Amino acid sequence: MVLMFLDDGFGCNTNFDNTSVMAADIKEDLLKSGFVPKAEKTFWVPVQNISFLGVEINSAQGFICIPDQSDASSSGYAGYEVNTLNGVSHGIWTGEEISKSSAWRELQAVNRVMSSLVHILENHNVKWFTDNQSVATIVHKGSMKPDLQYIACQIFSFCMRHSISLTVEWIPRKENERADYLSKIKERDDWGISFEILKIISMRWGKLEVDWFASEHNAKLPVFYSKFWNRTCSGVDAFSFKWSDKRGLFVPPISLVNSVFNKMREDKSCGVLIVPHWESAVFWPLLCPDGEMCSGVKDWIYLPTEKNFYSCCKNGSGIFGSHQDDIDKLPEVLTGKVALLPELLQESRATSTATKYNNGFLRWKRWALSNGLGSGDILPAKIFPVALYFASIIQSANSPSPVSTAFYSIQWMHEINGFISPTVSSLVKNVFEAGKRKLSKPIIKKEPVTPDMLCAIYSRLYENGNLKNQRILCAILLSFAGFLRSSELLSIKCSDVKFDIMYMSIFIESSKTDKYRDGAWIVISKTDTILCPVINLHKYIDWGNFADDDYIFCNLSSTSKGFKPRDRNKPMSYSTLRDLFRNALKPHVDNIEKFCLHSLRSGGASAAANTGVKDRLFKRHGRWLSDRAKDGYIKDDLNERLLVSQSLGL
Structure with missing residues (x-):
């Protein structure tokens, strides 16, 4: 033959x-x-083994193998079965999946394409072609990497359940051009509606049975049809079916509205068609030929226009998308520079803040996935799920901090990705405010340290040549005189200090309120008293023999001749500084729990305010951005407060 x-x-x-x-x-x-x-x-x-028209024929073992080909790009994945007209599966990666390794994406492509085409591949011998050599090896032998091994096990279990004999073979990329092309398809019109919109139209026109134009990430009904096969759709190519049997939901791509409306007429179908109010569009004369809805439209309403009621394409593009369309229109010479933006956007906040917001958003994502939400509902997020997320945090939190972190994390992530944040919703805002009220506790401010306390500490601890005692004395005096936070104090190196005849200057490289990391010089006057910060720090540096690159407040080692600096290239820990301060102050106060390291900054600020230092100089010295922040540190003198009522002439 x-x-x-x-x-x-x-x-x-x-x-x-x-x-x-x-x-x-x-x-x-x-x-x-x-x-x-x-x-x-x-x-x-x-x-006895030959490949003919893509089909493997093995007469020795007596089987014919139907081949499949797949590919995964940085934007999506695709695969097709060569002998079936509509045997194409396609999907778009989420933002997190894009960051995965190419091996992970290629292996996941096999997993998802196989799941999507199960109705074709079930009970068959399947020859799978891929242009990634790692995939062929991992499917057959497994992987030492847990995430890749997990997917390989999923593929194995799937084949066992559906009686599929799978053989994966590597082919050069030039022989995998169709799958490569399909994987790079970016859907521009794959927009959808929210469940809130579905509820509105269902209450007005009754229950709908099938979503004729949907994808895996935006389908709103259990029965839906897609452009390409995916794991949960009921079929592909909605135009090849009769629409008259079921009440349908039609949210078609804008380019297909005319075709959809004409087929609805031909099939005499009953359903809800959702289109934008776009009078310049080519479909508008068909719907409103004379400025009024045509006879085929039995009823209509205007739907909410806020973007939160709609979903954009999974890749962020389309009529409800973010920046993707703008990126695609850029000249080729500028396209390569787009990669500069993500890192810069991350730096729109301090590194610690950006890290906190990233972690906060990841917590929202884990919660959403564990509670049945799809990846398309995470970014952009929908109003009601976010409100429920905040409510769940409020039930388990002990302070407003977790709720605030969640609120601003979601808000920031939406802003830098060009989406409208659900945090602008009055529902989400009110849940957020309710959480802060419920979890807030009375603020018990610590007492400020006074100059009398400093005198008592100095008299007890000062000893000529004692480096250990001089270290905590200098830390206390500098924090008091310079209004220093503990982080600022510990970051001071010897090279940051400049001594002059009448004063010393200290460079604070970074500060909590220094948004742009310009740094700041503070000046502290020489007072020639026993509490003079300049004289005491000069002694400490001389006794410790510190070099320019040494941290001044580092750990010390005990020797037979006293103490000497140890680990000069790093400062002591916050907890060590706190314990030294508490031990120094404890004998001179009734309750040490009323004091903390911030008591030194507060004490210096209160002493300066009560002696009439000009407000502008006061704020600059303490590096405060607002009067409100500054005033929170000041404890007014009782005599100053009494002046108010004394001046009333009573």
Whole structure:
């Protein structure tokens, strides 16, 4: 028997010898007819395993293998079954999935395409072609990496459940061009509606049965049809079905509105068609030929216009998308510079803040996925799920901090990605405010340290040449005189201090309120008293023999001759500083719990305020951005407060 298809063909016979004779006859006939067989694609010696038109035929083992091809790009994945007209599966990666390794994406592509085409592949021998060599190895042998091994196990279990015999084979990328092309398709019109919109139209026109134009991430009904096969759709190519049997929901791509409306007329279907109010669109004259809805439209309403009521394409593009359309319109020379923006946007906040917001958003994502929300509902997020998320945090939190972090994390992530944040909703705002009220506790401010306390500490601890005691004395005096936070104090290096005849200058490289990291110089006057910060710090640096790059407040080692600096290249810990301060102050106060390291900054600020230092100089010295922040540190003198009522003339 000989089978021909265009310029491809193969022959078979009962045994090796008969097949050899037949092959020689065919070759001779072709040459006499003027055809020149291509040597590298022709086998004249009989074999028992051959690939013909993409189908593997194995006469030795007695099976025919239907091949599948797949590919995964940085934007999406795709695969197709070569013998089926509509056997194409396609999907878009989420933002998190894009950051995964190429091996992870290629392996996940196999997993998802196979799940989508199960109705075709079930009970078959499947030959799978991929242009990623790692995939072929991992499917057959597994992987040492847990995330890849997990997907490989999923593929194995799926094949066992559906009686699929899978063989994966690597092919060069040039032989996988169709799958490569399909994987890079970006849906521009894959927009959808929210469940809030579905509720509005269902209450007005009744229950709907099928979502005719949807995708895996935006389907609103259990039965839905997609452009490509995916794991949960009921079919593909909605136009190939009759629409008259079921009440349908129609949210078509804008380019298909005319075709959809005409088919609804032809099939006499009943359903809800959702289109934008776009009077310049090509479909508008069909819907409103004379400025009024045409006879085929029995009823209509205006839907909410806020973007939160709609979903954009999974890749962020389309009529409800973010920046993708703008990016696609850029000249090629500028496209490569787009990669500069994500890192810069991360730096729109301090590193610690950006890290906190990123972690906060990841907590929202984990909660959403664990509670049944799809990846398309995470960014952009919908109003009601976010409100429920805040409510769940409020039930378990002990302070307003977790709720605030969640609120601002979601808000920031939406802003830098070009989406309208659900935090602008009055519902979400009110839940947020309710949480802050419920979880807030009375603020008990710590008492400020006074100059009298400093005198008592100095008198007890000062000892000539004692580096250990001088360290905590200098830390206390500098924090008091410079209004220093503990983080600012611990970051001071010897090179940051400049001594002058009448004062010293200290450079604070970074501060909590220094948004742009310009740094700030503070100046502290020389007072020539026992509490003089300049004199005491000068002694401490001399006794410790500190070099320019040494941290001044580092750990110390005990020796037979006293103490000496240890680990000069890093400062002591916050907890060590706190304990040293508490031990120094404890003998001189009734309740040490009323004091903390901030008591030094507060004490210096209160002393300065009560002696009438100008407000502008006061704020600059303490590096405060607002009067409200500054005033929170000041404890007014009782005599100053009494002046108010004394001046009333009573």
